Amino acid sequence: MANLLRAAIGGDEAAYAQFLRYAASHVRALARRKIVHGGVDPEDVVQETLLAIHTKRHTWMTDAPVLPWINAIARYKLIDAFRRRGRRMEVDIGDFAETLAQPEAEVAADRDIGRALDTLAPGQRAVVAAISVDGHSIGEAARKLGMNETAVRVALHRGLKAIARRFGRDT
């Protein structure tokens, strides 16, 4: 895995995708083990951890082992998710007292990364969706959206950063 991440930092997209898939299954197993009482969706923790791995990949020392680094990030994101859930449950009880009923479905959707995608500026959202959900390459997305490739890269980069930032805040 260290070799894959080193190649990724050197700009190898395929190696990076492979590395992220390994990291995802590793974090998924960890999250399922730690989340015993429910309330937090392990897959949300996986996605938040992947985003954090991505935006903070420069904090990995290229001669250090990868798994302790991934575990530390996953643990941090897991604690963050538990804390958010705790706060949201308090709010829910408050709302319940005020208005008798709050739709629960909204609470579940709140945790979804897809919701963060919805909050992006339209241009960034189109680019991120074209590359993630539709699976286009940078070049294909550029042609489809009538943008140049540099603009697509910039929009993707800023969009992902904005999504990652949202999870660091009390949203």
Add this chain to the structure above:
Amino acid sequence: MKTDDLIKALAADTAAPTMTSLRVWLFAGVGALLIAATVFSIALGPRADIATAAETLRFMLKPLESALLAATAFATLIALARPDGDTRRLATLAAAPVLLVIAVVVELAVLPPELWEARWIGSNSLLCLTYIPLIGIGPLAALMLAMRHGAPTRPRLAGAVAGLMAGGVAAALYALHCPDDSPLFVATWYTIAIAALAAIGALVAPRVARW
């Protein structure tokens, strides 16, 4: 969004270069020193008799202890700003306090007891309590920015250590101006001033360095 879709987006974003942590800390460290030196030379400057003072052990110990604190805190901070950073580095922070305690013990041994209080209170404690935080606040801000670039899993602790680094730098410079050289004075007033910066760091870091 499915996790596989997210991975596609992240993988497509590899080209965007991120500054290496080492370079960020180099900038932050040099920046902190420059800011502190600038504020110090504008606001205070060294004392007039620095040439003769520099020949005494009491005077030389002040910047030495402070610089030792700054150096150990900086190395610890760099480790704490990484998710997998080694927290055993925290033990090195004891070096400067140990040196200071030895100096205090020696001072108490060589100084007649009737002088203890005068040397402890000194002549300029208020100036010390004002200028060490004032010189240190800019460097602290520079270190906070670097921390934001990193990924501290214990931001409160990392913020306090950043305060120690900023306080150490500020104290090392302030020591060149300060007319009180007794370890009794340093152990009390310098410590309070540096602790204030550490407290500010601990308070601010969890907000600034969330990720």
